[in-house]
Amino acid sequence: MRLTRRGYAVCGVVATAIALSIGFGPRSLNAIVIPAVVALAAAILQVRRAPVPAVERTVPNDDVPDTTGTVTLSFDTERSYPATVLDALPLGLDGDAEGETLVGDDTFAYEVTYRKRGEYELGPATIVATDVLGLVERELLAPGTDSVLVFPRVRRLSTAARHDLWSLYDAQISPRREEFDGLREYVRGDSLRDVHWKSTAKRDDLIVKEFVAETDASSVHIAAGAARTASDRMAEAAATLCLTFVTSGIPVTLSTPSGVVEATAGDDRQLLEHLARADGGAVPDDAADVVITASEAATRVRYGDSETTFEMLVAETGRANGHFAGGQTGREATGVTTS
Structure with missing residues (x-):
């Protein structure tokens, strides 16, 4: 005090x-x-009797860097009192987390901006209790933290690059796609390649073709590694390539120095969660369908008989905060070298 x-x-x-x-x-x-x-x-x-409140913190959704959201703190205490609240923010998150409130009656809210990929803890909150006249103050520490994940950036590949990568999966399943089994309604994760446009035109819903043993199709295996100082580059490239597959209805098995994730078609959440936490290290499986190797100088991607840099695969019009824009078209846009 x-x-x-x-x-x-x-x-x-x-x-x-x-x-x-x-x-x-x-x-x-x-x-x-x-x-x-x-x-x-x-x-x-008055200040001596001020109790340490129980803090309930509401945090923004997990998202990509440069996203801004609102953190709200509410306080449960038997006696209200004026105070200055300071919520602890780690490096990687920006925000003005200090302000005045009436603990016990009002909430305290502030804006936070995600700056860098990773898992972060917000809190604990420091509460400087004061009297109504502002003569005396006492510092209290309210225990409790909450975590947020900042996903790696996800960029849009050029049209030619996407087609080249999809061909890896087509090569695996083409023998099993020769036998047509029937039609059914579109569900999230189905590939637009399988849409039956004639049937769709007669109905309000998308209709897709189904093939014998299609559900048994193997996944595309992506392996990623990086120098310790280039793990963010690795995560960005891996997230972009993985989501290119799963959002097109293609399952993915991802291997990084931090572990293995198997994602079904349309399931991007566990991939992004894994890559938000992934560290650098050696590529775990050099024989994967797609191999990503990141260094401070460049991020290289090898698939099939081709090898190029990640930047050459990305559509030049790019993206902002995970919202995609249109990209280049034409196979020459990839800058791929073929052996």
Whole structure:
């Protein structure tokens, strides 16, 4: 517990009044000294009785870098009091997490911006309780943290690059796609290549073709590794390539130095969660269908008989915060070298 600047000023006034009372008599100064002493005593008692609140923190959804969301803190306490709240923010997140509120009655909210891929903990909150006059303050630490994930950036590949990568899967399943089995309604994760446009035109819903043993098709195996200082590059390239497959109805098995993830068609969440936490290290499987190797100089991608840089695969019009824009077309846009 300590005095605020205002509290020190009041103490100074009291000390001056007492000094003057010695020379000129105390009666004329009672109107100053007694109220000031009473105010200080009441402030000390109020702040001493301020309890540590239970904090419930509402955090934004997990997202990609440069996304801004709102963090809201609510306080559960038996006695309300004015305070300054400071929520601890780690490196990788930006925000003005300090402000004044009435603990116990009001909430405290602030904006936070994700800056870098990773898993981060918000909190604990430091609460500087004060009295209603702002004379005394006491620092309290409210336990409890909450975590957020910042996913790697996901970029859009050029049309030619996407077609080249899809051909890896087509080569695996083409023998099993020769036998047509029937038609059914489109579900999330189905490839647009399988849409039966004539049937779709006659109905309001998309209709897709189904093939014998299609559900037994193997996944595309992607392996990624990086120098310790280039793990963000690795994660960005792996996320982009993985989502290119799974959002097109193609299952993926992803191997990184941090582990293995098997994602079904349309399931991008566990891939992004894994890549948000993934560290650098050696490529775990050099014989994978797609091999990503990242260094400070460049990120290289090898698939089939081709090898290129990740930047050459990305559509030049790019993306912002995970929202895709259109890309280049034409096979020459990939800059792929073929052996």
